[in-house]
Amino acid sequence: MEPPVSAAPPRITLKDLARELGVSTASVSNAFNRPDQLSPKLRERILSEAQRLGYSGPDAKARSLRTGRSRIIAVVLAETLTYSLNDAVASELLAGIAEVLDVHGHTLLLLSGRQHVSQAPGSANIADGFIVYGLMPSLKVLNDIPAQRPMVAVDFNIQSRPSVHVDNEPASYAVASHALTARPKRPGIINLRLTESPCNGRVTAEHTLLAAGQTITRSRLAGFHRALEGQGFDPATVPMWNIEENTFDVCAPVIGEILDLPDDERPDLLLCMSDRIALTVLTLAERRGLRIPEDLRLTGFDGIAEGQNRDPRLTTIRQDSHEKGRIAARMILGLAPREDCMLHTELILGDTCP
């Protein structure tokens, strides 16, 4: 029989290596995984022969099947990966997760709840655990996940799973209360993804807001409203706009519309649900020659670097997304108790609403 002619070099396995060396597969495996289970001399021989033959260590696919663990943790993002990777808050969260995983020898698999549908199901279930970030457009993605795998929700809730949150309502109350002490004549609110059906513009009586508990932005609105009431404003008379995606391009038209209102209708205080929104207001206001804070006061939410490393600095709430990620990762790895957790935030008095 002719030897098979093959372009690809035949891949070498642990078994091949054992045969080549005349030792058992157990010893080869131990050489890579449990150095104390064999003599240093044999280990050395195995490792150097492996190197010589181009064997780069046990195959991770086989290992994970055998051990039942992949050392991979999946993060399921509610938004697209393109959005999430370019959003400072999501990136901070991912960085915090990655930091903890790395130290404990795990790696990070990125998934999106808005992923392409056609793909083979279940390629995600290779992960040992799941961190789910943000309100999923549909919980279908989560159905493919075996029920016994650990799962943690961040910035939203999944029934019978632990969640990690920040104190959205009190934080929003705090920043709004501060802003309202300046007695603005025409406060306004810019929401983020708060309507049941998409709305990128002014919120009217026709729009239904998402229910409390569904989205953190509803809690932020509750905080704003409580502050308004506390300072004698009627929240029902305070105009609201809604933004569908936390990006400059999606924010800009809505904000342009607000800033182009006649002088006696244009808000002189805008309470924004994210720094991204507030920064977009800032850019567009500067282009129009509006003075901050004299003509327009402005608050954000998140405390991202871009809002602080600039002039004027944003008045905002700082949330520690990095720490939020660390905590979620520790919970998934079983290094912290798997129970609901709420992080505190901090009011930052910047220049946009001193």
Next chain:
Amino acid sequence: MEPPVSAAPPRITLKDLARELGVSTASVSNAFNRPDQLSPKLRERILSEAQRLGYSGPDAKARSLRTGRSRIIAVVLAETLTYSLNDAVASELLAGIAEVLDVHGHTLLLLSGRQHVSQAPGSANIADGFIVYGLMPSLKVLNDIPAQRPMVAVDFNIQSRPSVHVDNEPASYAVASHALTARPKRPGIINLRLTESPCNGRVTAEHTLLAAGQTITRSRLAGFHRALEGQGFDPATVPMWNIEENTFDVCAPVIGEILDLPDDERPDLLLCMSDRIALTVLTLAERRGLRIPEDLRLTGFDGIAEGQNRDPRLTTIRQDSHEKGRIAARMILGLAPREDCMLHTELILGDTCP
């Protein structure tokens, strides 16, 4: 014999499900993977029984061992994940990669070349292919990767592997040539990670620069120097600073030092190797009351959104990192030829160097 008392619900496998239904394991597998291989009626029965028993589909670990494919592509980042996730250029690249992977049913595993060392080796080799981004501090990480797996280098070179680049030298030449037409009196250059040993500050004769071909920033410097010569400047007399990490906090002290030079020594043009550097200059210059571009002209490199969605807008080179990511992903998936590729860039005339 007593049944084992177990807290965890016994996990159900494809085999269990087949036995339960009285069909072969092949049929169950086909119900999930190859609908055309069995009758719709049987498939329906299998799927609904699976749902009832809480079987969420074939285990990905076993599947990937059996098929030899995980549908996971790993991105190995030269920087830490924390840095990379917070860097606009790296994030754009990742977004481009993720976009293509997603459409083709693959997922993204994030690894860092600066990862913690102690971890079990080879958990990375689960991936079907590898995209390696940026100059690795050590190529050791790459040693664990089986030689026959596809690998693509981005923004640097790996021997006998295809790479994806932008035209760094001509791009830098273009932006510098433009800036020099204003006949600055004291041009200066701010480099990014260009010295062999770490240097965060002024580059002197004692510092050795990384060799050409090792890092893209060397190509950028070559472009700057060619432009300087073309306009009658002696590059050797143009002061250079070096930045070790492309973040505000690491840039700020070096840039503070530059801006605090006496008026007759402070550069009136700064050619920066990244937008992040240029934006930091901008912030610190504004804080000092320097007028841009009257007192100081400024150019960047990258074309990130933060530099364009602001006033004044950055004069810079726009590189399409998103497209760079898409191309690398297509190469890895075998959808594009695996050969060296160079992307073109675009000069953006902003307000910082009109």
Next chain:
DNA sequence: CTGAAAGCGCTTACAG
């Protein structure tokens, strides 16, 4: 269209 069977490449008790 269905079923019996081999085997992907490992790890790990277990016996020696």
Next chain:
DNA sequence: CTGAAAGCGCTTACAG
């Protein structure tokens, strides 16, 4: 410390 052997949970030719 070492070796023989079972089996992790699948997919896929192959025979019927």
